[in-house]
Amino acid sequence: MNEGLVPQATPATAVAGSMPPPAADCLVARVLTPPGLRWIDGKPLAARLLGAQHEAALALPGVRAVVIRNNFAGVAAASGAQAANAIQALQARWSAPPRADDAPVTRHALARRGNADAVLAGADARHTQHYQWPLAGTRGEAYCTAVADWRDGKLTVWLPSTRPGALRAELAALLGIAPQQVVLACWQSPDDRADPALLAPHAAADAALLAHAAGLPVMRRLCAADVGLADAALDVRVDTALAGTAIEAYAATLAGTAAPAVPLALWLTHTASPVADGIDADHAGATTMPPYRIPHVDLVATGNAAAFDAAPPAAARAQVFARESHLDELAAASGTDPVALRLAHLDDARGTALVRQVAERAAWTPAAPRANTAAGNVQRGRGFAYAHTIDHEAGQTWSAWVAEVEVDGTTGELAVTRVTVGHDSESLPRAQAAPSARSLELAVADAALQLTSATPAFDTWPAEAPSASQALPAVPGSALPEVRLAGTLAPHDALAASPTGTMPAAAAVANAIYDATGVRLRAPPFSADRIRLALAEARPGNQRSKRGWIAAAAAAAAGVCATLMPWRAPIAPVAPPEAGFYSAATLERGRLVAAAGDCAVCHTAPGGAKNAGGLPLETPFGTVYSTNITPDVQTGIGNWSFAAFERAMREGIHRDGRRLYPAFPYTAFAKISDGDMQALYGYLMSAEPVKAEVPQTQLSFPFNLRPLLAGWNLLFHRNERFTPDPSRSAQWNRGAYLAEGLGHCSACHSPRNALGGEKGGRQYLTGGSAEGWEAPPLTALSQAPLPWTEAALFTYLRGGYAPHHGAAAGPMAPVVEELAQLPESDVRAIAHYVASFGTPAPSPAVLAAQAAQLEQRSAQAARTLGGPGERLYQSACAVCHQSDQGIAQFGVKPSLALNTNLHSKLPDNVIQVLLQGMPAPPNSELGAMPAYADTLDDQQIAQLTQYLRARFAPDKPAWQDLENTVARLRAMPAH
Structure with a gap:
């Protein structure tokens, strides 16, 4: 974390006199991290590279440079995906990681005054505490970026550091050039959230080595884990002697992982550092002596931390945090x-x-x-x-x-x-x-x-x-x-x-x-x-007994049995919380949880108040009406305790004990974390109550027998919280949590069996239905004419429209509106997770070529078509969808040749869009599409649908029985 905890307010531009990096033309660097890499006294302990397939990686598309030098293995390619493929193609073989020797612990005096040891040994009131300062950064996957460009015998490196110190000489030694050939410019990527002082030299060295080999600008983006510093931290033990309210002695011992003084690339390439002591002299100026009048002071660094000289930023921040926190504890202890x-x-x-x-x-x-x-x-x-x-x-x-x-x-x-x-x-x-x-x-x-x-x-x-x-x-x-x-x-x-x-x-x-x-x-x-957790530990009566695990096991067994019981006991009503009971931070978190969970999408009827319920949800077993989840005491959840709310969310049990139909996706909501569940409850209970009775759900026999749902739960429900996959990235796990739990994507996009249970395993996300609309497959089974890329998924989820696929309509349109409330990083995480189920995406150039072929094929098919369908298309569709007719009405003309729905096995979504129209996506230049339910009859809708299929998906078979499908969909309630 170091400086990354409180990053410098460095603008994302170069300093005066230098140009910003050529980011648009940059190659992307990837560098292999030796297995088992760790730092001992500022030096890396790394496995040896035994071999790598240099030529195999260099032969891949987009790869411009492959550098294998001693234990360094890196590639530079036109895109991140191509660089990742090249890294995999290297098939690197490594030796076993070396073991650290049992060298004696070194001690390094940082500052001393008086005789703190003697005073502390004889003190009547001695206070000792430990504090810790993380080095890598406060956010997982927090990156640091550097850009290097080698041309005309000069290396220019842009990096987020205002004090490069010895880096210029180190980069010159790495490339075998003179220091005068190296130019360093201060620049910081706006996406970086990591420690520039700790990580920038490593990113700069990697970028320089690969730019020198490629002869082109190279961008290197790395996180702490890439250089073996993911868990790096400094520990500070503070001892003080207090006489009344006067501090007589202060001692601090700094231990932990030292920040490396030399870029990792120098060690891996066996390049000797030109700086004798390996310490950045520019970072050695800040003193470590406490700024207070204390007679006896002793500051020491031990072990790995002995590599610190004076007080680099990490040591200075660690000691300020420990000292000022400790002084606050002394003030509390002395009543000062x-x-x-x-x-x-x-x-x-x-x-x-x-x-x-x-x-x-x-x-x-x-x-x-x-x-x-x-x-x-x-x-x-x-x-x-x-x-x-x-x-x-x-x-x-x-x-x-x-x-x-x-x-x-x-x-x-x-x-x-x-x-x-x-x-x-x-x-x-x-x-x-x-x-x-x-x-x-x-x-x-x-x-x-x-x-x-x-x-x-x-x-x-x-x-x-x-x-x-x-x-x-x-x-x-x-x-x-x-x-x-x-x-x-x-x-x-x-x-x-x-x-x-x-x-x-x-x-x-x-x-x-x-x-x-x-x-x-x-x-x-x-x-x-x-x-x-700390508050829970501090509450009275919360001490764990030695037999606590037995009680926990018994409670878990009782919970399983209770889940299977046909009837459940009601939970007593409670008084609603007063206004201001929850903090603004909790309410904000709850708002985001509700948006990610699409609560308002299902619990708001057309023209009704938000979350007041009454929306009819069509299922194969009948119509289920959503409930009022506003804090109204009579018709909503205003008298629900958190225990009742959590039981409903995780088990599908109403406060009064009756079972809820799984049209309410408690099978997904059971995965919500405790913190998110509590925040969601607080947010809903703090909203404006709305008194609104909703229609009672009446299903036919035997589906109207709610106790039978106990057996359904036994077969299809697992009341388990989400567990992250340690083999996956933090972004993938975040996306999985949002998609599998709160977003309940599989509720619509996975097929269901005869009893309404979701099919998992290989059929997960392979397509389903929702409210009369097809929820298309999100896997490699997608019928889209062009493969969905991670970038396209993000564009679609964030803005409601992806140029190579189409716009969000039907039940997906309000979902996109809710996702617009989430941070961009969360929507990217969902896209990243969903993309992991698809096929590897081709390059943007290949996608563009495929799109052009589809457009040409559609134009050729149009020459052979005519009749009433063609006339309906020209009067109702061409002005907005055909690029050669007039000007773009709303800034963009979406291509129907690339539309995913027109290439599907089912015509349902195309018909639904024609009948109901489509609202304008929230974040794009696409306009709204009008509804034709009142202007075109069933036969005309069927003719137009068949024409669209024949013209824009000529390789697909014609849809059958369209008039009956139109009549069926027209009869369904519109939402």
Whole structure:
């Protein structure tokens, strides 16, 4: 995590005097990670490369360079997919990973004053705690990007680092050129969310090596796992001796994984580093001595951390977090105000003035005890932290934070609601000579998002962080805090948005969480799950007994038996929660969960109030009406407890004990995580209640016997939460969670048996039906004339229209509208997951050629067709769909030759679109299509449908019995 926890507010452009990288023309780099790679004392321990199929990889389409050099194996290709194919074609063979030797633990003194060991040994009040600082980044799959270009005997590298230090000489040594031939430009990809100081040198070296071989620009995008640093962390043990409220001694021991000083590519290629000590001198300026008046101080780095010299950014941030968190714990233990404790130990007039000004700006009153405030289930707290660093470029810098948080006591959802920040500096680097207050606000907001975004599990809802070139996004209920600025010598419009400005961020937020909840988190980031579990552990009567596992097993067995019982006991009604019971963060998470689950799509009748129910759902066994899920006490779920709500969602049991029909997809919702389930309940219970009676579902015998559903559940339902696949990527697991659970894609896109159970296994996502529409296969069985690519799936799900396939219509149209509310990364995850069931996609050039062939074939077929179908097409369709007639009516003319529905085995979707029309997709230039149910009769609809099939899918057999199909679909209720 390191600097990646609080990234620099570096614009996604090159520094003055350099051009941005040629991203559009870049090759994509892939580099093999040696198995078992790990770092010992700043040096990699890696397996040896025994062999690789160089020529096989180089012969693949799109591959421009393959570099095999000692233990380095990498490729550069025109696309990421082609590079991945080339990496696989290498068929690399590796030796067994070497074992680490049992070398004695090294110790490295960072700073010392007085005799801390002796004072601590004789102290009456000694406080010891451990803290941890992750190095790799707060978000899983957090990437760092570098671009290299070799031309005219010069290497230009764009990377997200303002202090490259020894990198220029290292890259020159790697390529066997002079350092004067290397130009480094500061640039950061807007998609990067990783630590530039930790990962940028590795990305730069890989890109440089492959660009030198290819003679073309190469982009290398890597995450911490690619260089063996996925679990890298620094541990800080802090010991203090307290005499009353005076700190007599302070000792900190830094241990853990050292940040590598040399790019991995140098080690793998056996290139000697031209820098003797391997330490980036530019990173050695910040001091580690605490900025407080403490007589005895001893700071030591041990083991792997001994590779740190003075205080690179990771060590500095780790120690600031540990020290400022520990001081907050000392203040609580001694009954002292945290700000007053720090002021009592500050002799620095400039730092003291900044602390006082920040406290005043935040309305901090040291004389009054700070008790957390609560509204309903929301707990609020404030935390303070301070940092003082010395850098050879910027001189002395001072930073102080007051963070204010809200924590939901049930879900653990955390929101940083306000930050008061002060930052002062003796001088500013020339590249940052005139930063604005806005840049500091952006850095603060981004820091808050990073701190509250844990390494994503499958149920983590990402927040879109602002970049330095953006305004703060105005997202309702988002975690973006209000930012207040305070400064001493520098005016607000000249505060430096340097990384030192966010040094106190992690400790301030951790201290605020403690103030709000009494829960002390000693490692960032601070996720809702960690807070929720800590709160549960802290509650009275929640101690685990030695026989707890027996009770858990008994409860699980009882749950299985209860699921199979035909009748279930009702759950007593409860009073609805008061307004403001749930935090804004919980409600925002619940809103996203509801959108991903398409709750409003099924629980809103045409023209009815949102979620008030009454929508008729056609099933082979009769019509099922959706229920009212607004918090109305009489007709909705206003008197449902969470236990009743969760039972309905996971088991399909109403609060009154009757079983729900599986038209309500509890078979999928059972996979929802506990955190998402609680947030969804809070969101629904906080909505506006709507009193609305819905029609009673009346199915024919024997389907009207609800107790029989116990047997159905035994056959077709597994009440199990989603379990991620450890062999898959975080993005794939996120997409699987959304698609299999909340999104319940298989409810429509998988076939069902005679009893209405979904067919899984090889028939998963191979096609189904929904409300009179065909839900086409999402696998390799798709009838689409062009294969669905991951990019096309994302475009379709995000905007409702994919040029090579068509637009979302019928039941899919409102689903797309709901997905538009989700973060873009979530929609990409769904597309990534669904694409994994299809065939490998050809290159964009091949797809374009195939599309042109389909268009030409359709044009040839049109010359042989005529009759009433052709006349209906010309009058009703051609103006919007035929590129050679007039201008585009709505910005784009969708091609029918590429339309997936026209190539299907069934005509249902084409007929439904003609009858019902189609709304304009939410995020495209495509316009709405009118309905023809009232202007064309069954025969005309059938004639037009048959013409469309013959013209735009001439290789497919003609559809049969179209008039009867039109009559059947016309008789179905429209939604």
